[in-house]
Amino acid sequence: MSKNILFIAPPAGGKGTICRVLVEKDNYVHISTGEMLRDIEDEKIKRDLANGNLIDDKIVIDLITKKLSSLNGKPFILDGFPRTLAQGIELDKILNELNLTIDLVIDLKVSNDTLIKRITGRLICPHCNRTYNKFFMPPRVSGICDVCNNNLIKRTDDNEETFKVRYKTFIEETFPLIDFYKSQGKVISIDGEDNIYEHIVSVINND
Numbered sequence: 001m002s003k004n005i006l007f008i009a010p011p012a013g014g015k016g017t018i019c020r021v022l023v024e025k026d027n028y029v030h031i032s033t034g035e036m037l038r039d040i041e042d043e044k045i046k047r048d049l050a051n052g053n054l055i056d057d058k059i060v061i062d063l064i065t066k067k068l069s070s071l072n073g074k075p076f077i078l079d080g081f082p083r084t085l086a087q088g089i090e091l092d093k094i095l096n097e098l099n100l101t102i103d104l105v106i107d108l109k110v111s112n113d114t115l116i117k118r119i120t121g122r123l124i125c126p127h128c129n130r131t132y133n134k135f136f137m138p139p140r141v142s143g144i145c146d147v148c149n150n151n152l153i154k155r156t157d158d159n160e161e162t163f164k165v166r167y168k169t170f171i172e173e174t175f176p177l178i179d180f181y182k183s184q185g186k187v188i189s190i191d192g193e194d195n196i197y198e199h200i201v202s203v204i205n206n207d
């Protein structure tokens with residue numbers, strides 16, 4: 001039985017990788033606000049993303065509502081939303097109207113050192129969106145995508161300065177959501193330092 005999942009993790013917490021595996025193996029719909037926002041051609045949004053600022057609630061909520069309305073009963077993973085308590089409250093209203101619920105909130109715990117390596121080592125294929133890391137998960141050939149042979153790139157917002165801004169925002173704005181979802185009995189904390197896919201799958205399949 002699939003569960004609808006929300007990930008709460010610091011920037012570079014490793015959500016993207018786990019989400020990809022869940023989508024490939026378990027037929028999940030991955031709802032990533034980061035990816036949806038990066039696809040929008042808008043200078044202000046691009047600037048805010050590059051600077052690590054939060055994006056205007058209305059824009060993000062519209063995107064999420066559209067996506068959640070088009071699921072046709074498939075299980076989903078929310079990644080990158082909600083980022084604030086206010087958004088969490090808003091999300092509950094949207095889910096209610098659509099007759100959907102979040103079943104499980106995964107609180108991914110990762111140390112600061114690991115996060116910084118993940119950020120500064122991250123490489124992305126602009127063609128198929130697969131991500132690599134030069135410290136933890138290098139491509140077979142340096143700088144080249146294993147899947148489609150395109151040149152890998154670094155995202156402009158993947159640097160230590162932007163990370164610090166995003167991490168501070170995470171602690172101040174996003175972290176309070178853990179208590180919000182704990183009060184609904186939905187939170188499971190997982191050590192995100194190493195092989196977490198198996199752990200997450202056992203949590204999802206365990207009632």
Ligand SMILES: [Zn+2]
Pocket residue numbers: 125126127128129130145146147148149150
């Ligand atoms: Zn590729």
